[in-house]
Amino acid sequence: MTGDTGLKERAGGIDAGAALLPQAAVAVDVAVLSVEDGALQLFVIRREAAPEAGKWALPGGFVEAGESLDQAAVRVLREKSGLEGVYLEQLYTFGDPARDPRTRVITVAYYALVDPIRLRAGGRGANIAWLDVPWEGETGGPVTARGKDGKHVPLAFDHAEIAGMAVKRIRGKLNYTPIGFQLLRPEFTLRQLQQVHEAVLGRKINKDSFRRRMLMSGELEATGRQEIAVDHRPAELYRFVHGHAV
Amino acid sequence: MTGDTGLKERAGGIDAGAALLPQAAVAVDVAVLSVEDGALQLFVIRREAAPEAGKWALPGGFVEAGESLDQAAVRVLREKSGLEGVYLEQLYTFGDPARDPRTRVITVAYYALVDPIRLRAGGRGANIAWLDVPWEGETGGPVTARGKDGKHVPLAFDHAEIAGMAVKRIRGKLNYTPIGFQLLRPEFTLRQLQQVHEAVLGRKINKDSFRRRMLMSGELEATGRQEIAVDHRPAELYRFVHGHAV
DNA sequence: AAAATAGTGTCTGTAAGACAATATAAC
């Protein structure tokens, strides 16, 4: 897959050459996002070791010899957060030569979407940060993270960039793909779905046309049940239909 | 940037550990796309060396020690195709353990957009293939390549997947970003722009609304000149305006 | 009853699709 016709010349021979090629450590980092109370949440782990000790990092780890990138992302997510079976997709690869002071490290970033209840399960040393997105639309750029107390949560390495790119990506995807339900429990009201969309997009959206659009899309199925224990008229509960009729 | 709090434990110490980390060769491959006569074109290079000798590959090469991924993509593109200053963006990273029989190779794929005249400049061993996209919309999947004679051009490694992902990506981007002009000369007619859009999207689009949409977008600027040497009424030439007024 | 949100119906403005009519080049 390298497409490099010059491997032999540059590396001293195909069989003997592998060790002579420039080598790097390859890692995966996963930005795990959720939405609660209309705000974007990010799963972070406190770093105990140098470098960047004391800062907060995305769950990450090195790719093992026999595993694919996707497999590494699934494994790392399970090991560091306990999460399994969640929506997970490759995001972008970061490879600045100076991004890790120890050695050359290439990181293949992933993002995961999970509902807030599953996110809270957490792992050791784990915490949940709230994201401030300092740009509109799909401008892109780093985000900042805050704790429950509102205090700034410093992110390690370029993880603020990675999280920002994850937000940018799902803002784009939301316009043409039903990924909102990945951030909700299996059954939800239209209001909850709209709040998820608003939190991701970072802006209010029109209630009437949102309802129409969702109900017309054929991707929602009414369960016949209603939400309970709310101090207002209860709304119908819906469920996402994946292979919906064309 | 690894976000790995477990580096020390797993690799035997920060300073001594670099060599103990799982290492891989990191390459970049660039899918150079263009459009001519309403068809998508791909720049390919014939592989002379094993593996996959005789098949056709994207321009690619290994990332050097001191350079970033973007820098590697720019360098490889220049070395293998002679192209410089073209639209270039990271696409996706492929890391199947078995994708290269020689050693573990991770490839960070890029795509580039270029007008057909610049594409023809080419490099040694280079050729231009026409792409068949066997899926609609943004379904995704590998594409097939054909020569001028219509004969199948076998692509090396997983390069058919990479090219397919490039097509999928630009199909998506075309709906909300003005990248069509990257595939055209600096001045072009609305007809040419529409043909580019149709070639990328793989479907006809409505002429009237396309014209309105483009002219209303504020991204086009009339040059006052017209195309010449056409056997019909000549159309006005336009130019893309980047920082257009809001 | 008051408060709060759910859900329905209707009007308006915008933009796309369809289509007709006119304009201008090569031949």
Next chain:
DNA sequence: GTTATATTGTCTTACAGACACTATTTT
């Protein structure tokens, strides 16, 4: 004039935004 495409204008349709009204729950 014929052919081919450019360019403009109009009509229809689809959908988003806005708003009004009714419905249903808790307090």
